[in-house]
Amino acid sequence: xxxxxxDKFPELADGVCxxxxxxxxxKVRVARWPSLAPDPKGTICLLHGxxxxxxxxxxxxxxxxxxxxxxxxxxxxxxxxxxxxTRNGMKGHVRRFSDYGKDLEQFxxxxxxxxxxxxxxxxxxxxxxxxLLSNLPDLRIxxxxxxxxxxxxxxxxxxxxxxxxxxxxxxxxxxxxFLRYSGFGESYVPGASHTPFDRGxxxxxxxxxxxxxxxxxxxxxxxCPALGIGGPTVLWTHEVCKAMDRLQSSDFQSSIHIxxxxxxxxxxxVVNSAAAELFAKTTRAAGAISITGSKHEIMMEREIIREQFxxxxxxxxxxxxxxxxxxx
Numbered sequence: 001x002x003x004x005x006x007d008k009f010p011e012l013a014d015g016v017c018x019x020x021x022x023x024x025x026x027k028v029r030v031a032r033w034p035s036l037a038p039d040p041k042g043t044i045c046l047l048h049g050x051x052x053x054x055x056x057x058x059x060x061x062x063x064x065x066x067x068x069x070x071x072x073x074x075x076x077x078x079x080x081x082x083x084x085x086t087r088n089g090m091k092g093h094v095r096r097f098s099d100y101g102k103d104l105e106q107f108x109x110x111x112x113x114x115x116x117x118x119x120x121x122x123x124x125x126x127x128x129x130x131x132l133l134s135n136l137p138d139l140r141i142x143x144x145x146x147x148x149x150x151x152x153x154x155x156x157x158x159x160x161x162x163x164x165x166x167x168x169x170x171x172x173x174x175x176x177x178f179l180r181y182s183g184f185g186e187s188y189v190p191g192a193s194h195t196p197f198d199r200g201x202x203x204x205x206x207x208x209x210x211x212x213x214x215x216x217x218x219x220x221x222x223x224c225p226a227l228g229i230g231g232p233t234v235l236w237t238h239e240v241c242k243a244m245d246r247l248q249s250s251d252f253q254s255s256i257h258i259x260x261x262x263x264x265x266x267x268x269x270v271v272n273s274a275a276a277e278l279f280a281k282t283t284r285a286a287g288a289i290s291i292t293g294s295k296h297e298i299m300m301e302r303e304i305i306r307e308q309f310x311x312x313x314x315x316x317x318x319x320x321x322x323x324x325x326x327x328x
Contacts, residue, residue, distance in 0.1 A: 001017050001018050001019045001029045001030075001081060002017060002081075003015060003017045003031060003054065003055065004055055004220070004223065004224045004227070005055055005058075005220060005223055005224070009058045009062070011062055012033060012058055012061060012062065014033065014034065015031050015032065015033045016031065016032050016033075017029065017030070017031040017054075018030060018031075020074070020103075020106065020107065020110060020111065022077065022102070022103055022106060023102055023103075023106060024099070026077050026082070026083045026085070027082065027083050028074055028075055028076070028077050028082035028083065028103060028107075029054065029074065029075040029080055029081040029082050030072070030073070030074040030075075030107060030111050031054050031072070031073055031074070032070065032071065032072040032073070032111060032112075032115060032116060033061060033065055033070060033071045033072075034065075034070050035065055035068055035069055035070045035117065036065045036066055036068070037068035039068075040068055040069065040070055040117040041067070041068040041069050041318050042069060042070070042117060042118060042119040042120060042121055042144070042318055043069060043070040043071065043072055043112055043116035043117055043118070043119075043120050043121070044064050044069045044070070044071050044072070044121050044122070044123050044317075045072055045073070045107075045108065045112055045120055045121065045122045045123070045143065046060070046061065046064070046071055046072070046073040046123050046124075047073070047074075047104070047122060047123070047124035047125070047128030047129070047131060047132055048073070048075070048076065048080075048124075048125060048127075048128050049125040049126030049127045049128055049129075049152070049297075050076075050079070050092060050126060050127040050152075050232065051079055051092060051196065051228070051229050052079070052080070052125070053075050053079065053080035053081070053220070053227045054073055054074075054075055054080060054081075055220045055224070055227065056217050056220060056300075057073065057299075059213075060299050061073070063310070064123075067314070069121075070116050070117055072107075072111055072112045072115075072116050074103070074107050074111075076100060076103070076127075076128075076131075077094065077099060077100070077103055078092060078093050078094055078229070079092065079229050080227055081226060081227065084229075086186050086233070089229070090194060090195075090196070090228070090229055090230040091186065091188060091229065091230065091231075091232075091233050092229045092230065092231060092232040092233060092236055093186060093232070093233040093235060093236050094235070094236050094239060095235070096239060097131075097134070097239040097240060097242065097243040100131045101131060101134055101135040101138075104131060104132070104135055105135065105138070105139070108120070108139070108142050108143075113142070119144040119318070120142060120143050120144060121143065121144055121145050121146065121147075121317050121318065122143050122145075122146040122147070123146075123147045123149070123313075123317075124146070124147070124148050124149065124151065125148075125149045125150060125297070125298075125299065126149070126150050126151065126152050126270070126271060126296065127152050127240070129148035129149065129150070129151025129152055129153070129262075130151060130152040130153065130240065130243055130244065130247075132146060132148065132151075133148065133151065133153070133247060133256075133260075134243055134246065134247070136256050136258050136260070137252075137255040137256060137257075139258070140257055140258055143258055144258070144259075144318070144319065145258065145259045145260070145261075145316065145317055145318070145319050146258055146259070146260045146261070147260075147261045147263065147312075147313055147316060147317060148260060148261070148262045148263065148276075149263050149265075149298045149299060149309070150263070150264060150265050150268055150270070150271055150273070150276070150296050150297070150298055151262060151271065151276055152240070152244065152271050153244060153247055153271065153272070153275050153276045153279050154169055154244055154271065154272040154275035154276070155169045155172065155241075155244075155270075155271060155272060156268060156269050156270055156271050156272045156273075157169065157272075169241060169244070172237065172241060173238065173241035173242065173245070176189065176234050176235075176237040176238035176241060177238050179234045179238075180234050180235055180238045184234050185233065185234050185235035185238075186233055186234070186235060187233060187234055188230070188231050188232070188233060188234075189231060189232050189233060189234050189236075189237045191231075192230065192231025192232060193230050193231045194230045194231065195228075195230050196221050196227075196228030196229055196230055197218065197221065197228075202214045202215070205295075206269045206270050206295060206296055207270070207295055207296050207297045207300065208295050208296075208297045208300045208301050208302075209267075209293070209294075209295055209301060209302055209305075210300065210301050210302045213300045213301075214300075217300065247279065250282070253279070253282055253283040253284075254283075254284070256283055256284075256285045256286065257285055258285060259285055259286075259316075259319065260280075260283070260285055260286040260287070261286075261287055261288070261289070261312065261313075261316045262276050262277070262279070262280045262286060262287070262288040262289075263288070263289055263290075263291065263298060263309060263312055264276050264277055264288060264289070264290045264291070265290075265291060265294035265295055265296055265298050266290055266291060266292040266293055266294055267293060267294060267295050268294070268295065268296045269295075269296070270296040271296065273290060276288065277290065289312055291305055291308050291309060293305060
């Protein structure tokens with residue numbers, strides 16, 4: 001296992017990268033970096049979205065280290081340089097959504113707790129937020145606080161096409177379930193792209209309004225094609241829809257006790273920002289802010305947007321409770 005393009009980010013050359021053999025023998029790529037501060041504030045567990053990879057977050061990792069945090073991150077199974085789960089490695093696939101959670105718990109136990117300075121905070125994006133939220137009740141004593149950027153709590157039907165239309169999430173779930181149990185679980189979901197690249201390029205992309213950052217992330221895939229995946233499979237879609245539905249339970253929401261900050265994007269057409277903000281209102285431990293003008297990838301946006309994100313992050317993490325414990 002290795003990290004790519006470090007020649008363009010020499011400040012990250014001190015990172016440690018290796019493979020973690022998961023509970024079912026699949027291998028995932030993990031990496032960690034020490035804090036740049038002599039007295040670290042703790043460790044950020046950085047959790048990516050669907051189709052993302054470690055290299056894409058080099059800039060964010062650098063900024064977190066400059067803030068005094070160590071950083072630990074991983075490629076989710078089925079993407080990046082972790083093991084692919086279908087013969088066609090370009091398919092975004094998972095057998096069960098809970099497999100992601102098992103990998104996350106193992107990552108915290110085997111990489112963060114023994115090798116990284118406490119306390120542990122989580123920073124997630126999109127699908128990473130769904131995985132994190134789904135497992136927060138079991139991570140209460142391992143993670144102090146969590147920031148979720150544009151979490152995948154509900155799909156934005158304004159940005160998704162399924163069978164040539166833009167249906168409600170419930171329709172997507174039922175359609176994907178029908179196709180799954182009809183034997184098409186490993187097929188691309190109808191309407192999905194078979195390539196990791198946006199068909200229309202920057203001017204039609206749903207992710208960022210920052211041209212240079214868009215080009216940089218695209219270049220990572222050109223330099224190392226093995227990092228990319230195309231659209232999701234039917235099985236992935238069905239499993240994720242079921243996971244999002246579970247978040248709506250009042251019993252589940254009341255089981256979250258870790259302080260959570262949800263940051264939504266005002267111009268998000270990938271996930272439903274309103275649903276994420278409603279989740280924050282109905283979950284006692286959560287709060288939300290919205291950044292006007294941002295597309296889905298808030299941490300990859302223009303500086304005026306990123307400055308707002310980092311201001312919110314800095315005010316929430318490490319947090320007053322942790323500071324009081326350190327001074328006690």
